[in-house]
Amino acid sequence: MLHLKNVMEPVKECLFPETSLIQTIKFMKKTKWNTVPVVNQSGKLIGVFTRSSLYNMLLLELDYSTPIENFIKNDIGTTNQHKELNNIEEGISKSEVGTGIIVDDDRKPVGILTPQTAAKNYIKNTRLLKEQLEIILNTSNLGAVMTDESGRIIFVNYVVTKMINQPAHTLISNNLQMIIPNLNLSGDEREATYQLKIRENTYIVRLSRYRKTRENHGYIALFQNTSEIENLAQELKIVNRLKRVLQTIIDHAYDGVVMINEEAKITFYSPQLIELFELENETINGNHVDEVLPQLHLSNVLKTGVADISELMEKKGIKYMIHRIPIYQDEQIIGVVGKIVYRQLHEVRERFRSYESSERGVKNNKTEESKFTFNEIITEDSQMKKLIKSGYKAGKGNTTILIRGESGTGKELFAHALHSSSFCGQGPFITVNCAAIPEHLLESEFFGYEGGAFSGANQKGKIGKFDLANGGTLFLDEIGDMSLPLQAKLLRVLQEREFYRVGGTERIGVNVRIIAATNKPLEDMVSAGTFREDLFYRLNVISVELPPLNRRRKDILLLSEFFIEKLNKQNGTSILGWEPLVEQVLLEYDWPGNIRELRNVWERAMIFAESGKVKLEDLPDYLLKKVGYDLGFEDSEDEMCDFSLMERAEQFAIQKALVQANGNKSKACKLLGISRSLLYDKLKKYEFEVCE
Structure with missing residues (x-):
């Protein structure tokens, strides 16, 4: 858009109120201006001195040394230099002197614009605009015809002359119906569309009215070859089909995909990406990737230009890795694609484990140990928090602890945590499920046996759970299912800290902490005679009751x-x-x-x-x-x-x-x-x- 400062006549000198008549005559003769800006000592515009003011001073036969201050006109129109040329009508129309004074932001005159200057520049710009429009129409392969109000052709571009194979001068001044036979200009429609056959080509013609004056209207006809439209439509159809195919592949792929441009702003992302990182659509597209997904480190690839693969990362227990791939165009990096792989990693990892195990013959012979701590017990329940706090204290000693609660409340987890917080936390943690071992084998499981102690026994003998738990913790799960004879032997071990192996005669000392658990009402079992009272009180030194879910x-x-x-x-x-x-x-x-x-x-x-x-x-x-x-x-x-x-x-x-x-x-x-x-x-x- 053209601004006033590009078309105005620059003002380098101005008159002052104290300027004499003779100095003014000489100034106006030199500049040939009919209107001259008058400024104060600060250079700001206060009025103008016109040729009519000069005539008045001469007719009054004033002395040539008379200052012009009483003949300055103050009612003038001014316009800022930054305004566009087509927005100056209001400013100049306020001027009684026929000349617009152009000022800067400090109201200092920087130029003048006369009607002659404005008209000259309008003509110049109109010609320039006409040439630009012709170039646009010709390069776009659009034919263009313009008529007056009666439908006579006043302009045709090169495309139309080529289209109908006639020079422009044979078309000018002819009626538009010469080109469009079925044309009807008598209606009130502002726009109409026609299909026109010219030689072997078919054209779509869009006819529009334009205003020439307040009363009259002319017409503009634009011609478009339908074969080009059909080709574009076919290409668009192919592109849309390809887009749907690609979108379907992306939507159903296992991987999340994100793409950034050279400014590291996200231009594309897949639904799986939103799902994995729990994002909202409005927070993604167009935003900087480091603000939305800093963990992907995609912007680094813009700097290095080198593709790489991340280490394994984790989101809500889901392992994932990122392939970072730069996008090049003419050896210039224009973006990065991030491919997030996560759904198949578990299967790959399991297959590698199976392969390595079969190749190396790896066997796990680790000593049993505690797997959990109190920090891994998840709860917001006040009662559970109180039990955990008590468990920290109880775990520090070597006292027997009885954990009670319904099945599935986490009694074994609590036992692990008690062991981990104890002084013997680095020692073994041995678990015995008293309900899962047959009664006739339970004693040998507890205390072990000597070689040949009973029929079918290993000749070398076997150590029991108490031996394995020495220096650590023995967790007796489902203690309520233990038989009365074994209860008596367990009581002795708890009291004496020693035991005999099955078939053995040697006392074996042991340092084991007992943690027992049950979901049965032991007090009722004591009353019924199915659980020893003395063992109950020996186990019930510290009792923990886990609440149900x-x-x-x-x-x-x-x-x-x-x-x-x-x-x-x-x-x-x-x-x-x-x-x-x-x-x-x-x-x-x-x-x-x-x-x-x-x-x-x-x-x-x-x-x-x-x-x-x-x-x-x-x-x-x-x-x-x-x-x-x-x-x-x-x-x-x-x-x-x-x-x-x-x-x-x-x-x-x-x-x-x-x-x-x-x-x-x-x-x-x-x-x-x-x-x-x-x-x-x-x-x-x-x-x-x-x-x-």
């Missing part, structure tokens, strides 16, 4: 997050979370199997999940039935088979919303995010009782 509801989601991460590593899955309805079900269920059941449910759900999030249909059917029953659904087989799993989930959501809203259907609609009419349709479908 249904009394630790704050931990359900916390443990779920932990299991997702752990099971992703174990099974090679790529689960990042769950849908809201799943969360409601998890919190409503009673979890009779406690943490063990929660883990099993997650393992099953993650295996069956078909996306990055676990959905309601991925949960076990028995769990959904139980929750639905507790919320008031009928549990009959006939009714359950009437609806799909998703429909039953919908039933659950509606029932849950009605319970939370205390039967208020308007509130239930807000909770469900549906209209009142849709709610009534659903209530009717599932045969809920509809009442106001």
Whole structure:
């Protein structure tokens, strides 16, 4: 766009109020200006002195030494030098002197613009614009014809003359119907489209009206060869098909993909990338990669230009690695592609393990040791936090500890943590499941046996669990299932710190800490005579009661997050979370199997999940039935088979919303995010009782 400073006549000198008449005459003769800016001592414009002012002073026969200050005109139009040429009409129109004074930001005159100067520049720019438009039209292969209000041709470009094989001078002044026979200019339509056959080519003609004056309109006709349009359409169709194919491949590939340009701004990303790193679409495209995904280090490749592969990284237990690949064009790096590989790494790792094991014959002969600490017990429950705090203190000593709680509450995990916090934490941690070993073998498992002690015994003998646990901890799981005779021998070891091997006569001293666990009511067993009272009190020095999961509801989601991460590593899955309805079900269920059941449910759900999030249909059917029953659904087989799993989930959501809203259907609609009419349709479908 052209600005005033490019077309104005520069002002280097100005008049002052004290300038004399003779000096003014000489100045105007030299500059040939009819209007001269007048400034103050600071150089700021205060008015103009015109040729008519000069005539007035001469007619009054004033002395040539008279200053011009009383003949200065103050009512003038000014325009800033930065304005565009086509925006000066208002400024100049205010001037009574027919000349526009151009000023800078400090109101100091920098130029003048007369009507003659403006007209000359308009003509010059019009010619330039005409030449530019002709170049644009010719290079775009668009034919262009312009007419006056009667339809007579006043302009044709080179493309049109080539199109109809006639020179321009034979077309000028002829009617446009000479080129477009079926043309109708009598209508009021501002635009029209025609199809025109010229020799072997077909053209689309777009006719538009333009305003010549306030009363008259002319026409512009643009000609486009349809073969070019068809070729473009075909190319576009091929490109769109290729794009859909590539997008399908990317959407269903195992890998996440991200692309950045030479400014390190993200220009492309795949859905798997959003899923893995839990991003929002609006935070990705167009943003700097180091702000959104700094862990990928893609911007480094822009500097080095060298492709590389990262070390193994981890996100929520999901191992992944990054291929960083530079993109070159004419030996200039124009971007980087980051390929995130994660879903198949688990399978590759397992196959390598199997291969290395078979090649090297690796066998694991490590001594049993503790696997967990109190720091690895995940909880937000106040009771559990209190037990952990007590466990830290109890673990420091060598006192026997009895851990009680329902099956699956984490008794063995707590025992590991107690051992790890004790002074013998570096020693062995030996586990004996008293319910899993046959009773006739339990004594030999505990104390070992001498060679030939009984039929079928190893001639070299065998050391027992107490020997293995010497200097460490012996964890007796399911202690309530131990027989009475073995209880008596265990009591002796606890009291005397020594024992005899089966078939042996030599006393063997041992330094072992006992941690026992049970899910049975030992006090009732003592009363019934199935558990020795003296052993009970010997074990029950420090007793820890682990609460069931249904009394630790704050931990359900916390443990779920932990299991997702752990099971992703174990099974090679790529689960990042769950849908809201799943969360409601998890919190409503009673979890009779406690943490063990929660883990099993997650393992099953993650295996069956078909996306990055676990959905309601991925949960076990028995769990959904139980929750639905507790919320008031009928549990009959006939009714359950009437609806799909998703429909039953919908039933659950509606029932849950009605319970939370205390039967208020308007509130239930807000909770469900549906209209009142849709709610009534659903209530009717599932045969809920509809009442106001």
